[in-house]
Amino acid sequence: MLKKHLYKYAVYSFTFSGFLIFVSCVPQSKYSAPKFEIPDSYRTQDSLKVSNDSTNIADIDWKSFFEDAQLLSLIEKGLEYNFDIQTALKNIEIADQKIRQTKLEWLPSLGMDMGNISYQYRSENYYGTPSSNYYKHKGSDAPAKMYVNSAQYISGLSLSWELDIWGKIKSKNIEALAQYLQTHEAKKAIQTELIAKIAEGYYNLLLLDAQMEVAETNYELTKNTLRIVELQRDAGQITSLAIQQTKNQMLVAKALIPSLKQQIAVQENAISLLTGQFPQDIERQAKLATVEYEETLSAGVPLYMVNYRPDVKAAELELKAKNAAVGVAQTNRYPELTIDLSGGVNSMLGKNWFNIPGSLFGSVIGKLAAPVFNKRKLKTDFEVAKLERNKAEINLQKTVYTAITEVTDALNNLSTIDEQIEIAEEQVSTSRLGVKQSNLLFNSGYATYIEVINAQKNMLDNELNLNKLKQNKLLSRVQLYKSLGGGWK
Template sequence: MSNMSIKTILYLFAGVFFLTGCKVGEKYKQPNLNTPDSFRSAWTTDEGDSSLSQIEWRNFFNDSNLITLIDSGLSHNYDIRIALKNIEIANRNLRINKLNYLPAVDANIATVNQQYRSKDFYGSASSKWYEQKGKKAPESMAKYQSQYATGLEFSWELDIWGKIGQEGDVLKASWLDTKEAKTAIQTKLIADIATGYFNLLMLDAQIEVAKRNLQLNDSTLRMIKLQFDAGEITALAIQQTESQRLVAASLIPDLEKEITIQENSLRMLVGDMPAAVNRNNTLNDSLINFDQDISLGSPLDIIRNRPDIKQAEYALVAANAQMNVAQIMRYPSISLSGVFGVNAMLAKNWFNIPGALLGGIAGGVTAPVFRNKKLKNQYEVAKIEREKVELDFQRRVMEAVGEVSNTIITVEKQKEQLNLAEERVSNSELAVKNASLLFKSGYATYLEVITAQSNALKSELDLVELKQRQLNACVTLYRSLGGGWR
């Protein structure tokens, strides 16, 4: 190629750069989320208090067995391990995008091209090849073309509109999304392990209540039988007392079944085969470091802390970049291509230097003119898709604020219920004691004793369940505020 041709191409590209060398598309800007200044709650704390979401999960829980389980889950849980693989894939895709700014180069190691044509073909045979061989070209299946080539070829699309950068923004958002997906899995895993562990402690406490109540029923039954033998009561009293005893006894195998299933579920959560789970504490112990002197933070903090909210925003960033890419596709594109190597008609001249040398460079500017409005439609659809993702982002923020507000009121009101439940248990225990004394003295019937014991069993089981629900509500509040991933 002559110097004049190369200069023409360079002038062409320089002119295009000066005339159109600008970035296309809208830069991402976080939409107005209309978050309130505070959550709907009577929970008030000083501004200087540390936020609940900022507490590291190891410091939030106060049970060594639970912390050991969570540690094992974070290392061996299959969802966590799959999420790490997704991060690795996204990281590779992000790194490779940076190389798109460079030209693509291919090496043609060896190309042999032999074409044959017969007399009715409109072209003539390769006369030079037959002259070299000292032969006359035949009328049928004459060698039409003979070519032996080796060289380098390159192609390069110049990113004058910022297309590669926008595609990089999509990949970066995808990479960040996978990281937040792993974080979301971690926070859910920690909450699930804690919930399962507290449920296991609740079942332990309930089976203790059932066994203790069974012993009480056994004692009552012996007393009823003595009075029956003395002729003071009928056989109906024995039958009803025995029925009450069987109610308590039937709870035990059912609770033992639930304990085994819960232990197996916890083991599978942490990536282990079904087995027993160690626990030394009870629901009466301080299992989490939680009190109402800790600040809840503001609704705006949710956007910075919650991985699912950040995922929604990264999806919006990606949609914004995709919209920009769709817009860039409507603009002219500039490309360079070239080849350098050797090319000969005869194998013996394949590497004949300089006779077989081949070189070329080409440049082009192409622009879509008429595509049946497909490119415009793709851009308009991308704009609508971006609007959809933005609405989803705003909806998720609203739902997160609502979730926190609901959990706060749950924690507050369940604390009141706990106080009432504890009073109820104390009252039912006193009723059992008094009913037994009155029955022995002849001032109460066996039905009053049975009723008192039934109420005591139910009130104790309800108290244990309420303690577990309160612990779970505290964990839910911790997670919904964005805690658990540090």
């Protein structure tokens, strides 16, 4: 009776102590999103007509944002064959395999011993004697040297189950899920970057085509001027110096042509690589001056915008993963409750191996193991995990601030581009008129060849500058679209 009461007392004491440990040690790793101060609107120039609605171009996918059919075809090809995209898809598959494994962490581990045959050999100086009475069963005495001390024939199943009393497995699942979702956001970020690069490369090709037209037109114009100057030199009206200076201006325009051809080939090769193709010609149907796009801009409010940025989402998922890792590191410091079950057949003699029920065995072990001193490793892991979580929170804040800054920069780039284009168009118009008038005056003897050369040089520079500004507007729109998240939801 006394033994019975002592047993009950021990059980109750153990249960109560375990309850106190559980209450005091349950990890506190629930995620709560950090709060940052985000401005209500972007810092932009007053001249920019931007609507700060909740609906913005971040809601528009790339198929609707870009209107050039050839550009859309290149983007589709890039999204299908680009090597970085293919790598991102493999990363998603890897993360998917990991999360499938993590979901089964709560299940017990089951092992099977199909046929374990064990012989232990000893010699006469061994401190013991044949403990299994093996030779007694054999009907003979144990030899003096290298006798079989024991023999075992075992087949069975073993099951080990760690009870998730602290939520370790739950934290691991949260961490794995966050990492899995990160791979999807990484894919979106790569897609956004890829679309922007293809669009920028395509618009650069249109710029190079436009610059080629300017260079070829200016070259033909200076060739005609050179012929007129040569005629005047032959008539003794001007010196050979005029020939040299006019020819030099012609060669300036002529030198642009092979340089532009080289740049076009390099840009076509770059786009081919982005689309996962070998170097090839890139078809262009549109011209720089005829590219169509929606003039109305709506960047949305910053708080709404950050919900679309893949890098912002990925940074927050990283914070969630690091927070869950804190929970895992914390639970590693607590006792582990494990239940081990095993059973099967066990025999000293092979002939009795499957003699049932005589060879049956089984065991049930409940184990509560707690780390006591592990050279501070577990505490270090826990403290490092908390610091990694702090780093992830800082990185999230940096990513949010960077996103808002990039949108602001893109808006500011667009704020004065139309005014710059308007001024450049006026410069081109004036310089073209100057070339026309200088040629008329030169042919009439009222202007010198220097004035003609300067007028042609100004026209060349102004036309090249105008084309560059038109491309800058297209690139600024691409950067704005990219900075707003690329239309991925």
